[in-house]
Amino acid sequence: MIFHGSVDCTNKKKIAGFILSLLNKFIDEIGDENIVHVVTDSESANKAAGQKLMIERPHLFWSPCAAHCIDLMLEDIGKMSKEYNNTSKGRKCAEKIAAIILDTRFWKTARDICAAMEPLVKVLKLVDQDNTPTLSIIYEEMDRAKLSMKESEEVEDITGYLNTLKSKWSKYGCTIMCDGWSTRNKHHIINFMIYYDCNMIFHGSVDCTNKKKIAGFILSLLNKFIDEIGDENIVHMVTDSESANKAAGQKLMIERPHLFWSPCAAHCIDLMLEDMGTYVYTDEVKRGLNAVVKRLEPDLNSQASTISEIKLFTEQMGEFGSPLAKTSVKKSLPAEWWNDYGE
Known part of the structure; x- marks a missing residue:
């Protein structure tokens, strides 16, 4: 940036026409072909002159001084x-x-x-x-x-x-729900959520990548978040049903008798479905399955139809026997796989 010149305007009226004449004078001195932008402060006369300048010289842009604009805003x-x-x-x-x-x-x-x-x-x-x-x-x-x-x-x-939301915790009581997951870079994160009055909010998370997930460590995390939220606001704790979490939950109920701990229902059902997927379809299983069908469905035709459909699954007939279904069963959750291939 260099200084070009100045004008003494002491006895001059700072109207748009006068400002425009000054701008044109200096543009001609510097060279119209060398200029792309003109900046003035944002007073009304300068603004009017700038607008007229852009009409007279369409290749030029005029804008008010940013510092002056912000100063006026403040x-x-x-x-x-x-x-x-x-x-x-x-x-x-x-x-x-x-x-x-x-x-x-x-x-x-x-x-x-x-x-x-x-x-x-x-x-x-x-x-x-x-x-x-x-x-x-x-x-x-x-x-x-x-x-x-x-x-x-x-x-x-x-x-x-x-x-x-927090103002309602003491009124309705809270359930703390925690769930672990692994990131793409193999970090193990445990998230803690608060559930109450049909609402759920995220409270915090802990990076447990290099920690041993033993009962004592899990218990210390549960106690930490209970103290943050307020022991008097909590009535229930939920974790998944891994052995360390189960042991920590049992110890927590001993240390804080007013709290209840339970395993996550979704995790329990998922484990049940995984175990069912490993069962061998033996004669004993067949007899037990037939007994269940007979007990739940009194109509003989419906019983026969149910057994026939089960045969499609056990003998991998139809879509159940396709290469895609056989490959997907190892990569999908049981409920997702059944939704894709079971109908």
């Missing part, structure tokens, strides 16, 4: 809080001032103002300096500032929503 924001300005300056009663400062609404408003102004101040500091050109980054930085303010509002909304 000034307008400062004028919005008349209540607190008048309170701090006009009222001399210390008790009333103290009451306002101690009011949570005051600090919420202050937090909202900071959340709105901080991104703008950062952009203002960035563009209001002469070390490096900022034209190439100003639009991106303003977009980031808008996004930051929007995210701040969303966080505030979510925080308020969560506080509303």
Whole structure:
């Protein structure tokens, strides 16, 4: 950036026509063919001159100074809080001032103002300096500032929503549900959810990649999250039915007699279906299956139809015997496989 020239406008009326004549004068001096962009502050006369300039010289772009725009925005924001300005300056009663400062609404408003102004101040500091050109980054930085303010509002909304939910924990009681899973990079994560009054929210997670999943470790995790949520708010704990989790759940009920622990029903059923998939269809199993069918279905025709359909599965007839079904049975959950090939 270099200095080109200056004009003393002391006794001149800063109207659009005068500003436009100055812009044209300097454009002609520098060379119309060398210029692509003109920047002024955002006063009304400058704005009108800039608009006319783009009409007269269609290949040029005009824009207001980013620093000046942000400065005006901050000034307008400062004028919005008349209540607190008048309170701090006009009222001399210390008790009333103290009451306002101690009011949570005051600090919420202050937090909202900071959340709105901080991104703008950062952009203002960035563009209001002469070390490096900022034209190439100003639009991106303003977009980031808008996004930051929007995210701040969303966080505030979510925080308020969560506080509303938490206020119901003591009334309805909570169930803590935990579930483990492995990431693509083989990290083992345990998530903790809170269920109450037909609602469920995520509370936290723990990376247990290099931890031994023994009963003592699982019990320490359960106690940690119980203390965070509040022992008085919890009535029930749910984990999967692995041996370490089962032992931890049993110990937890001894340490905290008012709590109940139970294994995850979905995990139990999944294990049952996996075990059923390993059964050998022996004569004893056949007799037992026939007895169940006879007991549940009194109609002989329906009994015969049921046994015939079971034969399709046990002898891998029809779609059950296709190469795709045989391959998928090793890669799909039992319920998913049956839904794909069992109808």
